[in-house]
Amino acid sequence: MQIISVENMVKRFGSITAVDGITFGVDENSIFGFLGPNGAGKTTTISILCTLLDPTSGKAFLNGHDCSAESAAVRKSIGIVFQDSSLDKDLTARENLMFHARLYNVATPERKQRVDEALVFAGLQDRADDLVKKFSGGMKRRLEVARGLIHKPKVLFLDEPTLGLDPQSRSSLWEFIIELPKKHDVTIFMTTHYMEEAEVCDHIAIIDKGKIIASGTPGSLKKLIGGDVIYLKTSDNRKAAETLQKLFGLSATEKDGEIFISTPRGDSCIPALIREIGDIVLSVRLQRPTLNDVFLKLTGKEIRAENGSVENDVKETVRSYRRRHDRG
Amino acid sequence: MIEANAVYVIVAREFKKFIRERTRLVSAIARPLVWLFLIGGGMSRIVPIAGGVSYMQFIFPGILGMTILFSSIFSSISIIWDKEFGFMKEILVAPISRFSIVVGKATSGMVLSTIQAAIILAFFPLLGLKIGFAEVAGILLISAALSFAISSLGIVLASFYDSYESFSVIMNFIVMPMFFLSGAMYPVKLMPTILRFFTRINPLTYGIDAIKHLSLPPGAGPMGADFPFLLDVAVIIAATVIFVAIGGKAFERKG
Ligand SMILES: Nc1ncnc2c1ncn2[C@@H]1O[C@H](COP(=O)(O)OP(=O)(O)O)[C@@H](O)[C@H]1O
Ligand SMILES: [Mg+2]
Numbered sequence: 339m340q341i342i343s344v345e346n347m348v349k350r351f352g353s354i355t356a357v358d359g360i361t362f363g364v365d366e367n368s369i370f371g372f373l374g375p376n377g378a379g380k381t382t383t384i385s386i387l388c389t390l391l392d393p394t395s396g397k398a399f400l401n402g403h404d405c406s407a408e409s410a411a412v413r414k415s416i417g418i419v420f421q422d423s424s425l426d427k428d429l430t431a432r433e434n435l436m437f438h439a440r441l442y443n444v445a446t447p448e449r450k451q452r453v454d455e456a457l458v459f460a461g462l463q464d465r466a467d468d469l470v471k472k473f474s475g476g477m478k479r480r481l482e483v484a485r486g487l488i489h490k491p492k493v494l495f496l497d498e499p500t501l502g503l504d505p506q507s508r509s510s511l512w513e514f515i516i517e518l519p520k521k522h523d524v525t526i527f528m529t530t531h532y533m534e535e536a537e538v539c540d541h542i543a544i545i546d547k548g549k550i551i552a553s554g555t556p557g558s559l560k561k562l563i564g565g566d567v568i569y570l571k572t573s574d575n576r577k578a579a580e581t582l583q584k585l586f587g588l589s590a591t592e593k594d595g596e597i598f599i600s601t602p603r604g605d606s607c608i609p610a611l612i613r614e615i616g617d618i619v620l621s622v623r624l625q626r627p628t629l630n631d632v633f634l635k636l637t638g639k640e641i642r643a644e645n646g647s648v649e650n651d652v653k654e655t656v657r658s659y660r661r662r663h664d665r666g
Numbered sequence: 667m668i669e670a671n672a673v674y675v676i677v678a679r680e681f682k683k684f685i686r687e688r689t690r691l692v693s694a695i696a697r698p699l700v701w702l703f704l705i706g707g708g709m710s711r712i713v714p715i716a717g718g719v720s721y722m723q724f725i726f727p728g729i730l731g732m733t734i735l736f737s738s739i740f741s742s743i744s745i746i747w748d749k750e751f752g753f754m755k756e757i758l759v760a761p762i763s764r765f766s767i768v769v770g771k772a773t774s775g776m777v778l779s780t781i782q783a784a785i786i787l788a789f790f791p792l793l794g795l796k797i798g799f800a801e802v803a804g805i806l807l808i809s810a811a812l813s814f815a816i817s818s819l820g821i822v823l824a825s826f827y828d829s830y831e832s833f834s835v836i837m838n839f840i841v842m843p844m845f846f847l848s849g850a851m852y853p854v855k856l857m858p859t860i861l862r863f864f865t866r867i868n869p870l871t872y873g874i875d876a877i878k879h880l881s882l883p884p885g886a887g888p889m890g891a892d893f894p895f896l897l898d899v900a901v902i903i904a905a906t907v908i909f910v911a912i913g914g915k916a917f918e919r920k921g
Contacts, residue, residue: 388759413761424756428683437675441760 341366341493341525342387347396349382356382358548359396364527364541366492367519371539372529373629379548380529381421384495387527388418401492414442417486417524421497423478427471431462431481434470435488442489452488460484476507480514487522494518496528500535512538533629544633551636560627563635566604569596569623572615581615668769672762676770677777679753680741684778691782698733698786702726702793717887723793724889727877728850730809731870733786734779738813739841741775742820743833749824764917768821768910775817776810783809790881801880808880811902812873818909819869825916844870849878854892869905872898 342364349357357379364370372380385391386398389409398405401415418424425434435453444452457463460480462473470478479499486494499515500508516538518526528539536542536556543553552559570590572578575597579590582599586607590597601607604624612619633639684691706722706729713721748754757767787805790797797805823836847861848870854862865871876898878891891898 390755390758410761413759416759418755418759420755422752422755424753426679426683426753428686429679433679433682437679438756438760440671440675441757441762443671443761 339366340364341401342370342527343399344383344387345397347383347386347398348394349379349386349391350394355548357386357393360543360545360548360550362543362550362553364493364525367523367525368540369516369519369526369528369538371536371542372527372545373531373533373536373542373633374529374545375531378531378545380531380545381497383545384418384497384527384529387412388416388495389413414489415492416495417489417491417493418495419479419482419486419497419499421501423482425470425478425482425485428469430467430469431457431460431473432466434481435485438485439488444489456484456488459487474507475503476511479503479507479511483514483518487518487524490522491524493525493527494522496526498529498531500530500532508535533633536629542629544629544636546633546637552632556629559629559632563627563631564600565602566627567598567600567625568604568607568611569598569625570611571596571620571622572618573620574618578615578618582611585614586610667763667765669762669766672757672760672766673770673773676757676767677774680774681777684781694733694737694782695785697736698729699789701732702729702786702789716889717883717885719882719886719889720794723795723882724853724886725851726790726793726795727874727881728848730783730786730805730877731812731848731850731874732845733782734809734813734873735816735841735845735870737779737782738775738816739820739823739836741778742771742817743824743836745771745821745824746827746829746832765914768818768913768917771821772814772817772910772913775820776814779813779817780806780810783813795881796883797881804880805877808873808876808899808902811899811906812870812876815869815873815902815906815909818906818913821913822909822916825913825919844868847871848874849892850874853888856888869901872901872905876902 340363342362344360344362346359346361347357348355348359360379360383372383374380382391386393387400387405389405389412392406400412403411403415405412426437429437432453435456436449439449439453454463457466460477460483462477462481462484465473465477470481473481483494483496483499496515500511503511512535515526515528518524530536539556541553542556542559543550544559545551552562570578575592575595579592579597582588582590582597588599588601590599604626608622608624612622702722702725706725709725710721745754749758784806787802787809823840827836843864847864848868849865850870854865854871854875857865872893875891875893876895878886879895879898882890884890
């Protein structure tokens with residue numbers, strides 16, 4: 339079943355078209371990744387699905403409810419971790435969770451138990467009564483994810499969940515996130531502009547300038563740009579290239595003193611290759627296509643390339659200030 | 667529809683933070699005391715006592731009004747910041763009505779402002795004012811009603827101005843004029859006509875005037891209250907209803 343379905347959705351802010359006619363669906367209990375550079379329209383899409391904005395045209399449904407006409411029903415079915423933390427940093431972890439449980443009308447006898455479970459789940463049971471402003475970035479995100487799950491939502495939105503975290507916290511947050519659908523019976527809708535992070539998703543939609551330019555599983559998207567690339571350093575590039583052509587029918591290209599070949603299954607190709615020309619090979623390097631390559635191929639630009647408006651710049655400045663400030 | 671759980675969460679959260687942040691409370695209390703004793707005390711040497719009321723006694727209701735004005739507006743204006751970067755988003759996506767949020771915010775502005783007004787009010791014996799128990803209770807009730815109204819006004823402002831720069835606009839073009847054109851520092855009946863017009867359309871004027879009725883001795887003449895007490899109360903109630911209604915509507919808007 340499709341827990342989210344979006345049809346031809348457009349959102350304009352004055353003359354800016356933030357979302358430009360997107361259509362997609364998300365399967366129940368899957369991890370759906372919404373990928374795109376800054377300003378692509380990811381947060382705007384989430385805001386519409388979360389009932390904070392109405393679309394200019396088009397429709398969005400979540401758990402069978404219309405996101406703009408039935409906002410109350412939609413809100414009961416969702417949990418959200420916003421791009422910018424919406425924790426109250428002057429309250430303790432437990433207070434943040436207790437207030438959330440009350441806002442979502444979790445009955446009194448159950449409230450304390452669910453909050454305790456959430457604290458354990460976030461690994462914060464020892465810090466439950468510390469003010470959130472003393473937490474690290476990773477702890478805050480885990481707390482926010484745990485908070486978003488307290489009322490047992492059908493869909494959990496994560497908007498750039500790893501933004502501003504160091505690499506180690508990022509990877510531990512990912513381990514935490516990929517467990518969620520099974521443990522909590524919840525669908526994950528996440529956005530990121532780190533292409534490599536989207537590898538864990540079951541399904542991905544790539545968005546650029548408000549339009550979905552590709553979608554599919556990470557594997558199927560990577561097939562779009564052909565197979566793996568094998569780079570070889572040899573003592574005799576010409577001879578190696580000839581042998582590769584003769585034995586495997588692969589045409590090698592020389593570049594920067596290396597030769598490289600493209601092949602759909604690079605890993606299984608390497609043993610045969612070593613057997614045949616092992617005597618002249620100095621080094622072998624296998625490069626798998628990444629989603630970054632997919633984005634580069636589809637748009638001709640790097641995903642990190644940013645071109646924001648002045649207002650975006652202001653928001654970005656405030657955000658990065660807050661990130662630094664919050665960590666201290 | 668007003669959800670009690672939502673109002674409780676909004677008020678309890680702000681109350682907890684208020685109790686915890688001693689420095690904020692101290693500075694919120696210090697400003698009106700500085701005005702009262704430095705400006706009020708200084709002016710008392712120049713302005714003659716009239717109707718048995720010194721200038722420092724005269725501005726006491728205005729200083730209570732100032733405490734309420736600043737604390738209520740600050741409490742509501744924080745919504746602007748909160749909406750973009752903070753806890754307000756958590757509240758906005760919760761399954762609660764917008765109207766509950768407005769009522770919750772206004773109620774927490776009311777609770778915090780009334781506490782601060784009560785602290786300032788406790789200084790009345792130092793000013794040589796004689797205020798009875800019933801009048802103290804009356805002043806606290808008026809303070810609560812006035813701060814609910816002004817917090818609601820703050821919510822209306824916060825929902826119309828939603829960028830970071832708007833804060834100083836609100837301070838300079840709304841809050842400060844509201845304070846100076848309220849009869850807090852100067853009797854309304856002695857104002858030039860044009861200023862008197864602005865003072866009359868300012869709800870703060872009526873809150874301060876009601877407190878003048880309850881704290882200054884009768885027959886204070888030019889230093890005394892300017893309007894009938896019942897008019898004061900009626901205006902405060904009407905302002906509350908109007909601002910809450912507009913705030914509720916304004917909050918319903920989506921982008
Ligand atoms: N409230 C708004 N008013 C005007 N423009 C907006 C608003 N929100 C977003 N935008 C614009 O819409 C575009 C998409 O923004 P956003 O959805 O935040 O992108 P992303 O989350 O992918 O970085 C940007 O050009 C941004 O400036
Ligand atoms: Mg975004």
